[in-house]
Amino acid sequence: MxxxxxxxxxxxxxxxxxxxxxxxxxxxxxxxxxxxxxxxxxxxxxxxxxxxxxxxxxxxxxxxxxxxxxxxxxxxxxxxxxxxxxxxxxxxxxxxxxxxxxxxxxxxxxxxxxxxxxxxxxxxxxxxxxxxxxxxxxxxxxxxxxxxxxxxxxxxxxxxxxxxxxxxxxxxxxxxxESPRRPETFVTRKITAGAARIATDGGGVLALGNLDARRDWGWxxxxxxxxxxxxxxxxxxxxxxATGVAHSVEDFVRLAFSAAGIEDWSKHVEIDPRFVRPVDTAVQVGDAARARAVLGWAPTVTFEEIIEKMVENDLEQIHREVAR
The missing domain is CATH 3.40.50.720 (NAD(P)-binding Rossmann-like Domain)
Known part of the structure; x- marks a missing residue:
């Protein structure tokens, strides 16, 4: 074994x-x-x-x-x-x-x-x-x-x-x-959980840092x-x-709120200097050609699908808590 x-x-x-x-x-x-x-x-x-x-x-x-x-x-x-x-x-x-x-x-x-x-x-x-x-x-x-x-x-x-x-x-x-198992200390899960709560409560504000930062997000x-x-x-x-595709934090926010049923996300988000890093890295996007060629690896879940899965999980958690 x-x-x-x-x-x-x-x-x-x-x-x-x-x-x-x-x-x-x-x-x-x-x-x-x-x-x-x-x-x-x-x-x-x-x-x-x-x-x-x-x-x-x-x-x-x-x-x-x-x-x-x-x-x-x-x-x-x-x-x-x-x-x-x-x-x-x-x-x-x-x-x-x-x-x-x-x-x-x-x-x-x-x-x-x-x-x-x-x-x-x-x-x-x-x-x-x-x-x-x-x-x-x-x-x-x-x-x-x-x-x-x-x-x-x-x-x-x-x-x-x-x-x-x-x-x-x-x-x-x-x-x-990312995935639904990310803790809320990570900005991605903070966004999806926040969008789910705001959609459920009918209002609220989510404090974030740099929305322009671009990252390569996978499943x-x-x-x-x-x-x-x-x-x-x-x-x-x-x-x-890596997936080879970069998206901004703002893209992540927009899609998360949309998945939660909120199209106008801007009135629910504010920039808080406390969440801006002392030094933020430039655009991060990876070339996984070697992993694809040598390992036969490829991503299977899209950026949009990842966010949908995370928001769906956060909405289900809130509904379970309410039902208790």
Whole structure:
């Protein structure tokens, strides 16, 4: 039986990955920080959850040695760019050095057992910061503009170094990807949940930051599929995972309110300086040609469909709460 280890298993991507792997009959172990709540509802009962702080390198190493996984998916770490500005040192320790401790532990298992351990690092488009080209691909210069991006860039580059040491580690450079399992601390879910509440209440205002920021948004289960494909491919590599289409935050707002039944969204939105980042990256749009050609991967859900699914879920949640 294949054994997989997923860090950050309670997050959006981790929960979708746990669902998929257990359906495949994989023995799944997950790392989660103490007190973490599961995105969505709950993890499959078969998942073995271990409470671990990624800064505790000794415990990470001992648990990885004990589990001896065939596949490792590093999805854990600080998930918010905004949080990283307020906590830059913590972000570096968790998302940067924590990833390297995991690579080292996986490499130790490989050396001890003599069998390949396949690792996937969940990297981020934030490593490109202000990119030197659009769209961005695996050859785009790495020059992050936030503590989050810098930590991810360190882990991304260290993945390459461990690959040169013989560890099968692929780095998937994930562009923005959403689903109903996103927490409301993310602007996308804040928008869809806000639109649903305003539509239900008949009024209200949603405070947002920069509406002009443009991002490449995809569907989270599609991006989980890309990571599984990368883990199981014959050769490890770096892969940009993106749709290749950029939309503005304003586009997201407009479609979310429309999906909730509100056509004139402008009177329900105000710009709040508190939500404007100190430095906002330029247009982020990825070129996933390598993932398409090498992994046979392609996105399956459109931008409009993602927003519709999220708003529908938020409206259903509100209706359930009212019915209680």
């Amino acid at each position: 294949t054994v997989a280890l997923v860090t950050g298993i309670t997050g959006q991507d981790g929960s979708y990955l746990a669902d998929r792997l257990t359906r495949e009959g994989v023995e799944v172990h997950g790392f989660a920080r103490e007190g973490a709540t599961v995105a969505g509802s709950s993890l499959p009962a078969a998942v073995h959850v271990h409470q671990v702080d990624l800064r505790d390198h000794a415990r990470v190493g001992s648990l990885v040695a004990e589990i001896a996984p065939d596949e490792v998916y590093n999805l854990g770490g600080i998930s918010s760019v905004a949080y990283s500005w307020a906590h830059p040192a913590e972000t570096g320790l968790v998302s940067g050095i924590g990833a390297v401790a995991l690579f080292e532990a996986a490499h130790a298992v490989q050396e001890a057992t003599g069998r390949r351990v396949r690792v996937v690092q969940a990297s981020s488009a934030e490593i490109f910061g202000t990119p030197d080209r659009t769209p961005q691909d695996e050859g785009t210069a790495i020059r992050p503009t936030s503590p989050y991006g810098a930590a991810k860039a360190y882990a991304h580059q260290m993945a390459g170094i461990y690959r040169s040491r013989g560890l099968d580690v692929s780095s998937c450079v994930l562009y923005n990807h 989270a289960p599609d991006y989980v599929d890309a990571m599984v494909r990368a883990a199981r491919h014959t050769e490890p590599d770096d892969f940009v995972v």
